[in-house]
Amino acid sequence: MPSLITLLSDFGAVDPFVGIMKGVIKSIHPAADIVDITHGIEPQNVAVAAMTWQTAVPYFPPGTIHVGVVDPGVGTSRLHIAVQAGDAFFVCPDNGLLTLIARDRPISKIVSIETPAFRLARTSRTFHGRDIFAPAAAHLAAGVDIDALGPRVEDIVRLTPTEPAIRRDFIIAHIVNFDTFGNAYSDLTESRFVEWGAAKFDLTVNGTTINHLVEAYGDVERGRPLAIFGSHGRLEIAVRNGNARTSLNLSVGDEIRFDRID
Amino acid sequence: MPSLITLLSDFGAVDPFVGIMKGVIKSIHPAADIVDITHGIEPQNVAVAAMTWQTAVPYFPPGTIHVGVVDPGVGTSRLHIAVQAGDAFFVCPDNGLLTLIARDRPISKIVSIETPAFRLARTSRTFHGRDIFAPAAAHLAAGVDIDALGPRVEDIVRLTPTEPAIRRDFIIAHIVNFDTFGNAYSDLTESRFVEWGAAKFDLTVNGTTINHLVEAYGDVERGRPLAIFGSHGRLEIAVRNGNARTSLNLSVGDEIRFDRID
Amino acid sequence: MPSLITLLSDFGAVDPFVGIMKGVIKSIHPAADIVDITHGIEPQNVAVAAMTWQTAVPYFPPGTIHVGVVDPGVGTSRLHIAVQAGDAFFVCPDNGLLTLIARDRPISKIVSIETPAFRLARTSRTFHGRDIFAPAAAHLAAGVDIDALGPRVEDIVRLTPTEPAIRRDFIIAHIVNFDTFGNAYSDLTESRFVEWGAAKFDLTVNGTTINHLVEAYGDVERGRPLAIFGSHGRLEIAVRNGNARTSLNLSVGDEIRFDRID
Numbered sequence: 001m002p003s004l005i006t007l008l009s010d011f012g013a014v015d016p017f018v019g020i021m022k023g024v025i026k027s028i029h030p031a032a033d034i035v036d037i038t039h040g041i042e043p044q045n046v047a048v049a050a051m052t053w054q055t056a057v058p059y060f061p062p063g064t065i066h067v068g069v070v071d072p073g074v075g076t077s078r079l080h081i082a083v084q085a086g087d088a089f090f091v092c093p094d095n096g097l098l099t100l101i102a103r104d105r106p107i108s109k110i111v112s113i114e115t116p117a118f119r120l121a122r123t124s125r126t127f128h129g130r131d132i133f134a135p136a137a138a139h140l141a142a143g144v145d146i147d148a149l150g151p152r153v154e155d156i157v158r159l160t161p162t163e164p165a166i167r168r169d170f171i172i173a174h175i176v177n178f179d180t181f182g183n184a185y186s187d188l189t190e191s192r193f194v195e196w197g198a199a200k201f202d203l204t205v206n207g208t209t210i211n212h213l214v215e216a217y218g219d220v221e222r223g224r225p226l227a228i229f230g231s232h233g234r235l236e237i238a239v240r241n242g243n244a245r246t247s248l249n250l251s252v253g254d255e256i257r258f259d260r261i262d
Numbered sequence: 263m264p265s266l267i268t269l270l271s272d273f274g275a276v277d278p279f280v281g282i283m284k285g286v287i288k289s290i291h292p293a294a295d296i297v298d299i300t301h302g303i304e305p306q307n308v309a310v311a312a313m314t315w316q317t318a319v320p321y322f323p324p325g326t327i328h329v330g331v332v333d334p335g336v337g338t339s340r341l342h343i344a345v346q347a348g349d350a351f352f353v354c355p356d357n358g359l360l361t362l363i364a365r366d367r368p369i370s371k372i373v374s375i376e377t378p379a380f381r382l383a384r385t386s387r388t389f390h391g392r393d394i395f396a397p398a399a400a401h402l403a404a405g406v407d408i409d410a411l412g413p414r415v416e417d418i419v420r421l422t423p424t425e426p427a428i429r430r431d432f433i434i435a436h437i438v439n440f441d442t443f444g445n446a447y448s449d450l451t452e453s454r455f456v457e458w459g460a461a462k463f464d465l466t467v468n469g470t471t472i473n474h475l476v477e478a479y480g481d482v483e484r485g486r487p488l489a490i491f492g493s494h495g496r497l498e499i500a501v502r503n504g505n506a507r508t509s510l511n512l513s514v515g516d517e518i519r520f521d522r523i524d
Numbered sequence: 525m526p527s528l529i530t531l532l533s534d535f536g537a538v539d540p541f542v543g544i545m546k547g548v549i550k551s552i553h554p555a556a557d558i559v560d561i562t563h564g565i566e567p568q569n570v571a572v573a574a575m576t577w578q579t580a581v582p583y584f585p586p587g588t589i590h591v592g593v594v595d596p597g598v599g600t601s602r603l604h605i606a607v608q609a610g611d612a613f614f615v616c617p618d619n620g621l622l623t624l625i626a627r628d629r630p631i632s633k634i635v636s637i638e639t640p641a642f643r644l645a646r647t648s649r650t651f652h653g654r655d656i657f658a659p660a661a662a663h664l665a666a667g668v669d670i671d672a673l674g675p676r677v678e679d680i681v682r683l684t685p686t687e688p689a690i691r692r693d694f695i696i697a698h699i700v701n702f703d704t705f706g707n708a709y710s711d712l713t714e715s716r717f718v719e720w721g722a723a724k725f726d727l728t729v730n731g732t733t734i735n736h737l738v739e740a741y742g743d744v745e746r747g748r749p750l751a752i753f754g755s756h757g758r759l760e761i762a763v764r765n766g767n768a769r770t771s772l773n774l775s776v777g778d779e780i781r782f783d784r785i786d
Contacts, residue, residue, distance in 0.1 A: 004550055004554070006543065006547070008540075008543075011442065012302075012442035013275050013300070013301070013302050013537050014300065014302030014441065014442045015300060015302070015441045015442050016270075016299045016300045016314050016317060016318040018298075018300075019268065019270075019297060019298055019299035019300055019318055020299075020317070020318050020321045022297045022298075023268070023297065023318065023321035023322035023323070023326075024321050026266055026295070026297065026322065026323055027321065027322065027323045030266070030295075030323060033550070033554075034297075035543060035546045035547065035550065035558075036542075036543055036546075037540045037543035037544075038537070038538065038539060038540045038542075038543055039537070040536075040537050040538030040539070043442070043443055044503060052540050055540060055544070056540040056543055056544050056547065059544045059547035059548050059551065059654065060547035060550065060551065061547070061550055061551045061554060064547075072503055073480060074478070074479060074480070075477070075478025075479055075480045075481070076478065076480035124492075124493045125477050125478035126478065126479065126490065126492050126493045127492070127493030130321065130493065131493075179538065179539045180535065180536035180538045180539050180567070181567055215599070215649050216598070216599025216600065216649035216650065217598060217599055217650065218597060218598070218599045218600035219599070228650065230648075230650050230651070231648045231650045231651030231654065231655075241568060241596055273704065274564075274704035275537050275562070275563070275564050276562065276564030276703065276704045277562060277564070277703045277704050278532075278561045278562045278576050278579060278580040280560075280562075281530065281532075281559060281560055281561035281562055281580055282561075282579070282580050282583045284559045284560075285530070285559065285580065285583035285584035285585070285588075286583050288528055288557070288559065288584065288585055289583065289584065289585045292528070292557075292585060296559075305704070305705055306765060334765055335742060336740070336741060336742070337739070337740025337741055337742045337743070338740065338742035386754075386755045387739050387740035388740065388741065388752065388754050388755045389754070389755030392583065392755065393755075
């Protein structure tokens with residue numbers, strides 16, 4: 001029986017929204033074990049939330065129920081869905097949050113959360129995390145079958161994320177977000193770079209030459225820029241013991257360019 | 263037997279104060295289940311903390327023990343209290359934190375936490391969250407009777423929160439705080455607005471006309487201001503997919519004005 | 525059998541790194557009880573992390589496993605260690621994080637975490653919190669003997685923290701960090717000050733006279749500066765109901781000076 005529940009949202013650390021969701025879960029299923037993935041997603045940035053789920057979900061045990069509330073369309077007609085994908089469950093608005101999860105693991109069931117018994121009695125149009133998503137996750141954790149939550153849905157909404165342009169002579173990747181340390185994450189995965197297969201190349205970001213594609217931050221001197229396929233499997237631009245975002249003046253959308261020279 | 267403990271404070275996410283309180287609780291009662299409501303209350307803002315408890319507490323299970331540490335008077339003569347109110351318990355400084363809880367649920371017991379056996383052996387004058395409030399909550403969770411914590415107290419300290427001015431022809435409400443998204447919360451509750459009973463009205467904030475009192479953010483176009491009775495039951499000023507605080511230049515204390523036109 | 529695990533890092537509240545570590549722990553030992561000490565350590569500031577552990581660790585139950593990931597040398601040759609010290613366990617990079625813990629409690633065992641079975645199968649060079657430290661802690665919590673993690677190591681790396689200069693006629697202490705409220709913490713402990721033994725003294729910070737060495741913030745008027753041996757046992761400079769860092773214009777390294785006048 002599944003029982004671990006994770007939470008991911010853009011609610012931040014100031015407001016009581018996350019705590020309220022946990023209260024709702026504990027009211028329904030007191031034995032629920034709840035782990036926060038992060039509540040620091042940039043407000044309403046569904047694309048970054050989708051990448052964060054893709055990075056984090058593989059490290060949780062089978063049967064985990066992942067709740068995601070990054071929901072610019074709260075109160076509109078978008079669906080509330082519960083999804084079984086591989087060995088895990090997902091509860092979220094149907095707005096693209098599952099785009100990248102759906103690439104990595106087969107989706108076996110999608111339901112629209114509509115059964116009144118598995119929502120709060122009074123459902124607002126402003127806080128579905130509390131009224132719909134937290135109760136659905138708690139009931140799943142308590143052993144309710146996913147099909148009891150509502151009718152089956154054919155497919156999920158998908159985003160069209162940015163993709164790197166990959167040609168024989170060059171790759172143009174893009175910065176998609178930053179972490180707390182100022183490291184820049186891109187849309188280029190290690191597997192696609194390996195397929196490209198260049199032995200020698202120039203690597204530049206915003207006209208700055210990055211001399212080093214390395215395997216550890218410590219492989220360059222302090223204060224020097226580097227490129228690395230980081231722990232999440234995506235190309236990352238960093239500065240050793242520094243902040244790449246500010247010192248290289250980087251922004252989301254900036255191009256990272258590889259030019260083949262072999 | 264009660265066992266869920268919630269924590270609310272102005273300690274923020276940088277210092278180890280919250281972690282230390284959890285260590286104290288786990289040392290006394292290892293099976294305690296601890297949930298954070300928020301630690302992002304503006305430093306020493308007891309009024310906002312009181313509103314946050316009023317919003318969050320109803321979503322927790324019966325028997326929950328709520329600990330609140332927003333305590334500008336730490337080390338002075340104000341009391342440390344444990345309170346039974348409705349089906350829940352509260353542990354906090356006696357400084358007004360319970361003002362709004364006491365409006366919503368009957369207080370059945372108030373004790374002053376004084377029994378040395380239920381505090382840490384060395385009690386500082388600077389960190390009562392660790393030395394007094396966390397131990398009291400842990401002992402309550404472990405099954406200690408509230409009366410064992412210390413002598414009964416007659417009544418709690420109450421704040422005088424701002425109130426909207428409500429007349430036949432107009433309402434003047436006030437902005438009392440903001441959330442992470444820049445939404446403004448006011449002192450006007452939905453029940454008082456319904457009692458006022460106007461079918462048509464002008465609604466302005468700082469001279470800006472807010473055309474829409476709606477039921478969901480999505481009921482106006484992106485970037486447009488709106489008013490809504492939000493998930494907490496108070497009038498809220500928001501901008502769809504935007505930040506009302508910055509784009510409407512709002513501050514705490516600003517007046518929200520309804521003028522009857524029917 | 526130990527089972528409580530604490531986490532301390534400089535990962536902040538935005539990225540999913542902490543959540544991922546918790547997923548790894550729960551995958552290995554689902555019954556693990558995890559408490560965050562803080563993830564708000566200034567990036568790569570090992571000295572502040574060491575002080576934070578010294579302040580927080582004594583409040584946790586015997587057998588607790590403390591994981592610290594402030595790791596500017598990730599991917600270099602520094603060791604990953606698991607340490608038994610007094611009644612607790614520590615899992616961290618061997619970079620000085622344990623300097624102050626080692627002053628307060630005897631170290632009985634140090635091992636280098638090398639056994640492949642107790643790491644993740646694929647170990648990156650960029651995120652040892654996930655790949656090495658979280659698994660080691662989870663296995664310890666599940667009952668694995670510390671010696672099974674890898675070979676014994678002779679000693680730990682130690683930092684040389686700043687020390688106050690203490691002479692018959694004066695003390696010069698230093699500001700080492702600040703908390704969220706703007707209180708300044710120094711390198712002067714209460715026990716060393718008591719040994720100094722002056723009955724009367726002038727106390728100045730950056731040329732500002734601090735008239736009051738007090739026992740509670742409330743012992744001075746609102747807005748006035750004060751010095752206090754705070755809840756952590758170190759001399760602290762504060763402003764009652766204010767922010768000492770900004771109002772006294774303080775920085776790390778600033779000197780706090782006591783001049784004996786008796």
